[in-house]
Amino acid sequence: MQNNDPVFQDASHALHVSFLIHSMPAGSRSPTAIVIDQLVKENHVWDGLPEPRDSRVNFAGLSPMEVRAQCAQVIAMVNHLPHHAERHACKAIYGHQVIKAEGVRGLASYVAPMLSTGHNDFALYCSWHVFATTRQRDGMSQGDIAAHFGVSVSAVREACATMRRHAKALHSRALDALTQRFQNGGLISQEVAA
Secondary structure, X not given: OOOOOOOOOOHHHHHHHHHHHHHOOOOOOOHHHHHHHHHHHHOOOOOOOOOOOOOOOOXXXXXXXXXXXXXXXXXXXXXXXXXXXXXXXXXXXXXXXXXXHHHHHHHHHHHHHHOOOOOHHHHHHHHHHHHOOOOOXXXXXXHHHHHHHOOOHHHHHHHHHHHHHHHHXXXXXXXXXXXXXXXXXXXXXXXXXX
C-alpha cells in the first residue's frame, strides 16, 4: 500500500526536519537494537499502551534510507536556490555545526557592507550573536562584541538588528521559492500557504 500523503507540514517544517536528520549520522540499526526490538515484541512490553499520537512528519512506508533521501532532496533544493544569501539564511537558521557555520559566515559577508563599520569580522561576530544558541552565545554578548571592536553597545545592537532583519527577509523569500518546489515534489500539501 502506497502512502500519498505529504511528508512535511510546510516548507519551514521540511527544512527544520531535513537539516536535523542531515546532522545525524547515517547508519543501519545495530545488532543490539534488533535484539532489543525482538525481545520487546516477544514479551509484549508495549501491549496495552495507548497508540502514539499522530506525528507532524509522515514517514509512513519509508525506510530510514528513504527518509534520509527525502531530507537530502530538501537540502539539495536549498543548495540550488538562485540567491546565495537565501541559501545562507536557511543554513544559518536550520543548519547544525558546519552547515550552520557556513550560513552564518555567508550572511555576515552579505550584510557586512550594510553595517556602520563595514568590517567583516564585526559582521561575523554579530551574525554569530544572532544565530547562536544561548549556550553558544556565552562570552559573545553584545557588550563583549562592543568591547572587542571598540564600538558602542548600541552600534552592536543596531548591527544585530540589521542582521536579523535581513536574515528574516531572505528566509521568507527562500520559503516562498521552496514552497512551490516542495509542493510539486509532493513533500508538502498543495493547500499549504507559504
